[in-house]
Amino acid sequence: MSSSVDAIRGLAEQDYKWGFVTEIDEDRVPKGLNEETIRLISARKGEPEFMLEWRLNALRHWFKLEREHAEPKWANVTFPPINYQDIVYYSAPKQRPVIDSLESIDPEILKTYEKLGIPLDEQKRLSGVAVDAVFDSVSVATTFKGKLAEMGVIFCSFSEAVKEHPELVKKYLGTVVPTTDNFYAALNAAVFTDGSFVYVPKGVRCPMELSTYFRINAAETGQFERTLIIADEGSYVSYLEGCTAPIRDTNQLHAAVVELIALDNAQIKYSTVQNWYPGDKEGRGGIYNFVTKRGKCQGVNSKISWTQVETGSAITWKYPGCILQGDNSVGEFYSVALTNNRQQADTGTKMIHIGKNTRSTIVSKGISAGYGQNTYRGQVKIMKGATGARNYTQCDSLLIGDRCGAHTFPYIEVRNSSARMEHEASTSKIGENQLFYLRQRGLKAEDAVSMIVNGFCKTVFRELPMEFAVEAQKLLGVSLEGSVG
């Protein structure tokens, strides 16, 4: 056995650099899931009655699903049953911050974000990126709110939106991902604690990137955030989320819901760099990332674009999709998913073409290393009325080493004969000869792998906002560290 194959197998030696724990006092509700928990969460958040009712309805539906054992089992992942009564559903830093004032935030939390490279101090932000920081179950700070408000852009925590803009929340919440959508979405609707809310008014081009940074800190808790973004007619917004968690040897559940709504001629660009703790090399610990994300191109000529770089989590179950309802609307999905060690990912997208001349593009790049299992699952559905619909799907897998796996499950359903569909797929392996070629030119084995992987992902990275593209490339390098050499 040649040493470069051995070296590729060495991929297991991966360091997770965001695995520290912050010591702060937590305010948490007791473990377990029942109406009492929901009432407690809703009361802690001082929510109006309509929210409590919405949550309770979702909970009842979830209980029904649980009785029917309707937890999704079709994904190509394996994990022991989750005890939903053994999870803490609400945990907040004890010093409840007065939003808008950094002084009132626990300095330990500020330090945490500094350590993660996310200074919440507006003075320190380099370029125009507004940040909402969510720590365990609550949002602790949102930057640049004043500046955005001048243009009528609302960017705040979900809790705040419920209080300050109940009419918008009421109008749009659950219109893209209803409480009954699926098992995890129902759970989220019942227990979700915070998240981000964005509203961009008619004709406004949001002047800066909006970003939410999620951090799970507390042990035994789940994180259930909910994000709602509404782009009114003719508006544009680019939004980015990032996430990390401490190293713990038990699994933690993250079940988020994201809903995007684009009205006539509006555009939403949603980028994710997902870096939850992936577990150790034997597969102990790590986040279960069971997420429902969907956008609705409700208006004509609207566009929703998803870009995701998924490097973390023990298990990823995630299908950001687009409902292309408005005529001429456009949906895009660009994805890089990396599974290393014992990580499992089952991810892809759903493009539902309803309106005329709707177009969708899917570019998925799966990278498997170590014992990682990477599955692309995508659905493209052309409804009867979607005359002139077009889809292009490209789905590539890259294998590093000989113990990992790549799987592809495309589902295509066409009910209108004028539709045009293209599907391209490839699977390749980083070959000994490719590595040797680069090394013969003086590049270290590790840099050679990283170069090949980055080249493979290029078409997706191109879609990320500039500075995040650089971050994503570095992250990929780190996640592959120890892969060779």
Place this chain on the structure above:
Amino acid sequence: MALLEIQDLHASVEGNEILKGVSLKINAGEVHAIMGPNGSGKSTLAQVLARHETYEVTGGKVLLDGKDLLEMKPEEAACEGVFLAFQYPVEIPGIGNAYFLRSAINAIKKYRGQDELDAMDFLPMFREKMKLLEMDESLMNRSLNEGFSGGEKKRNEILQMVMMEPKLAILDETDSGLDIDALRIVAKGVNDMRSKDRAFLVITHYQRLLDYIAPDFVHVLVDGKIALSGGPELALELEEKGYGWTESDAQVLPA
């Protein structure tokens, strides 16, 4: 001290012995050609010298500037000045040709403790050398070798060689698949680089390349051993008589 000294080198791949005791001495400033029939071990010798790990060295010694080459990883050999122009250059999607070459040059500079090249230093040089090799500028930012024609790939190898300025350049059947014009251009690239500090090991099937790159010495490899060595006239004789002749009349001349 010789630049490269190969002593009784044995190497095998998947248990089959391919090199069965090769000895060769190359001094700086010299051009050596290795000829021989298919399967005689020419490419294996090139790959072993570039430290490809598929080939297992089972005996012998190789010194590069007095250092043990067989102890080196491929990237170390490269940083110590060994360059291999591949017979089959690989394609790597998504990596720009210029970006790749600058990264490679800088990896070597870093190893040697020299200042790295920034794009401003690199690009004018790169453009100039492309022109020298009559390469289309569009190849600059295309993905490494991806979709290049056979001739473009070979020229790209020579471009890399010219830019990287190795101590020992090994050309593995660079002439195969080249038309006469491309051959002339490639040979010019090599000839411009000949200097007293640099040596070439040119592996080829045919005399044709040696019309353009005049070797100082010619060796004939047969069944994993050097069967015959001589001056440039040996190549002509081979062309005339074929490789069969070397096996019957094997006589080793001093290199």
